[in-house]
Amino acid sequence: GQQLNQSPQSMFIQEGEDVSMNCTSSSIFNTWLWYKQDPGEGPVLLIALYKAGELTSNGRLTAQFGTTRKDSFLNISASIPSDVGIYFCAGRTIDSGGSNYKLTFGKGTLLTVNP
């Protein structure tokens, strides 16, 4: 099956630093998504990317859909303590029935921010 390689697995940074994480795959995806999961909660969508080369921002977060459609990255600028959590990338493809509902998730990046 399709797999997403997400890196790094974990990051420990100081408040105010910028953060970068990425996902790569051997398969092509037509949608890339970035989720954040707080402890004890379900994942929440941060950014959705729909076109190759697309660069999208959401506050201090910026994500890009790679031009090969096989990768994506997420940047967080000027990190704050509430950025702590697990960040997941996820990709969508279109199945034979025309649906793109099924998501493939990366294994996550655990972010710790030291105040």
Add this chain to the structure above:
Amino acid sequence: NAGVTQTPKFQVLKTGQSMTLQCAQDMNHEYMSWYRQDPGMGLRLIHYSVGAGITDQGEVPNGYNVSRSTTEDFPLRLLSAAPSQTSVYFCASSLRLAGGRADTQYFGPGTRLTVL
């Protein structure tokens, strides 16, 4: 709107016991799915449904059954629990857009299951 709700929040089972994890959504979403999350493994798709009466297997379906008799509910059944099923289970739903495309997927708060 309550969004996606899951019950129970925590559950401890003995090996061989059966139980049903409940999932409901009040957003009239056609698409629903179940994932399990294990440390270092991300979220893996167990089963999903594209509408009432229609279900299909995901990446890790063995040991789990599902049914979708209504749009709102998508229960996950463990017929004979095993320690390997100790995990956090998430239910998710999304709206079906024109052409079968899926809108944003919303997740429930999760059920933490331990099988002894």
